[in-house]
Amino acid sequence: MDWIARHAWEAWLGVAIVLGVAEMFSLDLILIMLAAGALVGMVAAILDLHIAVQILAASAASLAALAAVRPTMVKRLHGGPELSLGHGKLVGRQGVVTEDISGLSAGRIKLAGEFWTAEPYDDTISIPAGETVEVLEIRGATAVVHPVARLES
Structure with a gap:
């Protein structure tokens, strides 16, 4: 001791x-x-x-x-960064409309180098080709989009 x-x-x-x-x-x-x-x-x-x-x-x-x-x-x-896998990682990204989109007919967008079928989030609007859109949701193989507001100069 x-x-x-x-x-x-x-x-x-x-x-x-x-x-x-x-x-x-x-x-x-x-x-x-x-x-x-x-x-x-x-x-x-x-x-x-x-x-x-x-x-x-x-x-x-x-x-x-x-x-x-x-x-x-x-x-x-x-803890670590939240991982977005699959199509979920496309939500929030922007794409360009290649075929007119309306509530009556789906169009197409170019998103992340790929072409996607797209529908408008608001069925009452029409989005012409060349517009920039933001992806709000992916439903199956269809992107639900909304036009991005442009600043007029």
Whole structure:
């Protein structure tokens, strides 16, 4: 017991290193929080505090890290950009009308280098060829579009 009292900071450092290495294999961010607590215990040992205080400091730091830091880190690491797959990635893009579009008959647009059948979002409007449109929705193989407003000069 006397050896532990004299070398407590080294023991805490060893525990922190072992937990840090184990974290590299688990990747769940729990063991690294415990390693952070062990480092706090090491600081308490360097300050020559009683072993009970060292254990309480390490436990408190570990619990605080698990409760406050880990959820934010997990959210940040597991979150990423939202992926748009398939035709959904075309929604919001602009295309050019190649065949007139009206509520009575579907036309065609060139969108992302491909030709698509297109219908107007508002059945009461007609969109002539050459106009720029924005894709609001994809229904099957048909793009639902709305004309993009132009600034008159």
